[in-house]
Amino acid sequence: MISARNVGVRFGGQPVVRGISLDLVCCRTTAIVGPSGTGKSSFLNALNRMTDLLPGATVEGEVIVGGRDVLAGAEAPPGLRQRIGMIFQRPNPFPMSIERNVHLALREHGERDKARLRAITEDCLRRVGLWDEVADRLGAPALQLSGGQQQRLCIARALALEPEALLFDEPTSALDPLSAEVIETLIRSLGQTLAIAVVTHDLAQARRLADDLAVFWYANGCGELAAAGPIEEVLAQPHAPAVTHYLSGIPRLEVS
Amino acid sequence: MSARSLDGPKASERLATGVLWAVSALVCCVLLWILGDLVVRGAGVLSPEFLTEAPRDAGRAGGVGSLIVSTLWIVALAVLIALPLGFFTAVLLADHRASRLARCVRGCLDVLNAVPSIVFGLFGSGFFCVTLGLGYSILAGGLTLACMILPILIRTIEEALRAVPSDLALAAAALGVSRWTRLWRVVAPAALPAIAVGVVLGVGRALSETAALIFTSGYVTRYPDGWLDSGRALSVHIYDLAMNIPGADQRAYGSALVLIALLLIINTCVRLAARRFSARMAP
Amino acid sequence: MLPQRPPRRAVRDALLRALALSSTLLAASLIFLMLAFVAGEAGPALRERGLGEFLTSASWHPTDAAAPEFGLLAMLAATGATALGALLIAGPLGVAAGLFGALIAPPGWARLQRVLIELLAGIPSVVYGLWGLVVLVPLIGAGTRSGQGLLAASLVLALMILPTVALSTEAALQAVPRELLRGGAALGLGPVARARRIALPAARSGIVAGFVLAIGRAIGETMAVLMVAGNIVAWPAGLREPLRTMTANIALEMGYATSAHRSALFVVGLVLMVAVMALVVVAALVRGRASTVQEARA
Numbered sequence: 001m002i003s004a005r006n007v008g009v010r011f012g013g014q015p016v017v018r019g020i021s022l023d024l025v026c027c028r029t030t031a032i033v034g035p036s037g038t039g040k041s042s043f044l045n046a047l048n049r050m051t052d053l054l055p056g057a058t059v060e061g062e063v064i065v066g067g068r069d070v071l072a073g074a075e076a077p078p079g080l081r082q083r084i085g086m087i088f089q090r091p092n093p094f095p096m097s098i099e100r101n102v103h104l105a106l107r108e109h110g111e112r113d114k115a116r117l118r119a120i121t122e123d124c125l126r127r128v129g130l131w132d133e134v135a136d137r138l139g140a141p142a143l144q145l146s147g148g149q150q151q152r153l154c155i156a157r158a159l160a161l162e163p164e165a166l167l168f169d170e171p172t173s174a175l176d177p178l179s180a181e182v183i184e185t186l187i188r189s190l191g192q193t194l195a196i197a198v199v200t201h202d203l204a205q206a207r208r209l210a211d212d213l214a215v216f217w218y219a220n221g222c223g224e225l226a227a228a229g230p231i232e233e234v235l236a237q238p239h240a241p242a243v244t245h246y247l248s249g250i251p252r253l254e255v256s
Numbered sequence: 257m258s259a260r261s262l263d264g265p266k267a268s269e270r271l272a273t274g275v276l277w278a279v280s281a282l283v284c285c286v287l288l289w290i291l292g293d294l295v296v297r298g299a300g301v302l303s304p305e306f307l308t309e310a311p312r313d314a315g316r317a318g319g320v321g322s323l324i325v326s327t328l329w330i331v332a333l334a335v336l337i338a339l340p341l342g343f344f345t346a347v348l349l350a351d352h353r354a355s356r357l358a359r360c361v362r363g364c365l366d367v368l369n370a371v372p373s374i375v376f377g378l379f380g381s382g383f384f385c386v387t388l389g390l391g392y393s394i395l396a397g398g399l400t401l402a403c404m405i406l407p408i409l410i411r412t413i414e415e416a417l418r419a420v421p422s423d424l425a426l427a428a429a430a431l432g433v434s435r436w437t438r439l440w441r442v443v444a445p446a447a448l449p450a451i452a453v454g455v456v457l458g459v460g461r462a463l464s465e466t467a468a469l470i471f472t473s474g475y476v477t478r479y480p481d482g483w484l485d486s487g488r489a490l491s492v493h494i495y496d497l498a499m500n501i502p503g504a505d506q507r508a509y510g511s512a513l514v515l516i517a518l519l520l521i522i523n524t525c526v527r528l529a530a531r532r533f534s535a536r537m538a539p
Numbered sequence: 540m541l542p543q544r545p546p547r548r549a550v551r552d553a554l555l556r557a558l559a560l561s562s563t564l565l566a567a568s569l570i571f572l573m574l575a576f577v578a579g580e581a582g583p584a585l586r587e588r589g590l591g592e593f594l595t596s597a598s599w600h601p602t603d604a605a606a607p608e609f610g611l612l613a614m615l616a617a618t619g620a621t622a623l624g625a626l627l628i629a630g631p632l633g634v635a636a637g638l639f640g641a642l643i644a645p646p647g648w649a650r651l652q653r654v655l656i657e658l659l660a661g662i663p664s665v666v667y668g669l670w671g672l673v674v675l676v677p678l679i680g681a682g683t684r685s686g687q688g689l690l691a692a693s694l695v696l697a698l699m700i701l702p703t704v705a706l707s708t709e710a711a712l713q714a715v716p717r718e719l720l721r722g723g724a725a726l727g728l729g730p731v732a733r734a735r736r737i738a739l740p741a742a743r744s745g746i747v748a749g750f751v752l753a754i755g756r757a758i759g760e761t762m763a764v765l766m767v768a769g770n771i772v773a774w775p776a777g778l779r780e781p782l783r784t785m786t787a788n789i790a791l792e793m794g795y796a797t798s799a800h801r802s803a804l805f806v807v808g809l810v811l812m813v814a815v816m817a818l819v820v821v822a823a824l825v826r827g828r829a830s831t832v833q834e835a836r837a
Contacts, residue, residue: 053724055646078266081727092722095741104736105726157726272731276643279635280652283701287655290662290670290698297673344562347555357563364567366823370752370815371573372759374786378808379573381793382580403569410566436551464663467761467786471793491665491762498669498766505673512666519661 007061009042017223029191031206034216039223048084049076085158091150093142124159128152148179165195203249298509322479326487333398342409350417369407374467381471392486397473405458412454416447452530466491584802617782620775622757624693633704641712660702668766687769690778700753711745751822761786
């Protein structure tokens with residue numbers, strides 16, 4: 001479980017998001033929605049300290065993972081990014097073969113045994129549904145795969161590290177609708193066993209994927225949490241008119 | 257589910273980072289050592305007389321005034337010849353990015369850029385001094401250096417012209433402005449700071465040149481009379497003092513400091529002037 | 540109704556086109572002019588002695604009136620040895636410095652290092668030679684002998700090509716898309732691991748191209764080597780044994796060479812030109828392979 005307590009992110013001293021308290025719980029999927037510029041991606045980056053790599057970014061608050069605050073200290077605690085994986089908006093496989101994409105992080109973290117590497121590769125490629133498509137060409141360049149396949153490969157290489165949680169930053173916005181659908185099905189199945197957070201602009205997608213909803217909105221020139229909780233509750237609650245109008249983009253189930 | 261015990265290899269990461277810091281420190285220290293050594297050994301000779309007098313006693317006494325003049329003349333000549341030639345070539349290359357002609361030309365220039373400076377000296381000495389009958393002269397030296405700095409001038413000016421946002425030139429074209437006017441009034445002024453950088457690079461290379469000048473511009477140490485008179489460049493003087501004149505080490509160092517100072521001064525002046533010029537053109 | 544544009548406009552545009560074309564042709568033909576001239580002047584010596592003697596004999600006695608010899612082999616070896624020595628020193632250090640500046644160092648230190656390296660690159664070769672002669676050579680000689688020789692020449696050359704390697708490595712690494720590195724970071728790779736496993740392989744062609752350029756510079760360098768290498772035509776025998784490179788040879792003998800000797804020096808120049816031309820072609824091929832890899836990625 002990942003607990004964010006009063007998390008805020010500043011760029012060059014200017015706050016983009018603040019005061020976010022949110023829990024990511026195993027086996028539940030949280031969709032993070034809101035207009036552009038409300039700091040959704042910045043918040044996501046804070047959870048696994050990817051903000052360390054964003055120039056000029058500073059983080060405040062606490063993110064409790066496994067009982068300790070991972071934001072404390074100068075560096076990310078070892079193992080953080082294995083436990084919390086991240087998938088980006090544009091698929092970014094390494095310019096190497098498919099299997100090296102999966103092996104690379106494993107080798108770096110100490111796994112050397114070739115047989116185990118192969119077993120892990122097959123296992124996670126199966127989990128993302130790529131195995132049948134690429135089993136005969138594991139040595140082929142990953143960049144030859146289609147966009148949807150590349151994104152699934154990125155998910156596979158994160159899965160190889162046996163994470164507890166996966167953070168998706170608009171995972172399908174760069175993909176065609178068919179590939180997007182495949183990714184969504186995959187996210188739903190992964191959500192059975194992992195804690196998932198998905199930042200999305202597509203409100204219908206949020207409806208399809210999420211158990212919980214977190215709505216980011218502008219307040220005082222900065223992003224803040226307007227509402228959070230199980231998705232049906234959040235949609236049923238009253239909100240400020242602008243927020244309600246925004247959320248009306250989320251299709252409701254017909255009540256018969 | 258138990259997490260695999262995968263902890264990053266923190267130890268080797270720290271070791272490698274330490275090694276990289278050490279390398280960086282080493283490189284920086286070596287440079288500071290050389291610069292410091294130059295200043296320590298050479299500063300003692302510097303004086304107004306040093307900068308204005310011609311060398312005496314084969315360079316063991318006197319100064320480098322005449323050499324500064326010769327050097328500046330040679331470099332100025334090289335730039336005067338190479339700049340127009342380079343500019344118009346860059347104009348053509350910038351307009352034709354991928355054409356066969358452009359790629360051939362760039363290839364030829366790349367090879368020209370890689371030719372060793374002593375071979376330029378051979379060529380200059382044989383072609384300009386002998387075949388064209390210029391003898392050891394500032395003109396021959398300037399022509400030789402012009403050939404040497406041409407490739408780098410062309411490359412930087414081409415990039416400078418290409419870096420000008422295309423909407424500027426398009427706006428001019430949409431107003432029916434001729435190519436000539438577009439070039440001189442719109443594109444070139446916008447590219448001026450970057451062109452200045454190219455000129456600075458070319459001047460830097462020209463000032464540093466020794467091998468190409470020994471046999472083209474001559475060895476004579478007095479103040480030159482004109483383009484056709486021979487004149488010794490500052491870099492050649494340093495070489496002569498270091499290799500052939502015992503007891504002239506300190507003056508060699510002083511000359512080196514003067515040369516480096518010249519480089520820095522011309523560098524800053526050209527860049528400042530270009531920035532002031534383009535600041536005046538743009539609001 | 541706007542006044543008609545005077546025909547001056549067409550004339551000026553035609554003039555511009557003519558100027559651009561003629562300048563380009565002149566600039567492009569310079570290398571051929573040089574090649575033709577050098578080859579022409581080298582002709583007599585080549586015809587008289589044959590290229591074979593130049594390339595296979597190690598005896599260089601051009602001024603011997605009775606039996607002049609024109610063997611370049613020892614000097615070819617000297618050029619190769621000094622260039623190799625310089626590359627062995629400057630290669631790893633330059634790549635490390637470039638890697639440090641591009642990926643590891645905090646921005647302030649990276650900028651400081653780059654400024655210092657660019658300063659290093661701006662120092663004239665004759666000043667390196669002076670410093671080498673006055674400071675480095677006595678250090679190497681350690682009071683017992685002359686320090687002029689292979690080690691001094693390699694060290695000074697290394698100083699001169701270090702900026703080339705470091706700056707081209709840094710540029711090649713900075714061209715690696717940031718998203719690849721972020722992807723590696725998200726998988727838990729630290730900065731050095733990202734550099735080693737992702738950035739360096741991706742930047743390999745750019746780094747190799749930088750090496751090729753550096754070799755070209757090392758081979759073509761004259762003054763600094765001339766001042767610290769000792770200038771005796773001999774096989775590279777040891778780190779402190781003097782030797783003479785091809786470039787130094789031309790510089791030393793050009794002043795007094797006549798007829799056959801002079802023509803022989805042009806042969807040396809021709810060999811140098813061919814060598815660097817080959818390197819330029821190799822560098823272009825390396826870069827060409829890099830760009831096809833880039834296209835495959837798009």
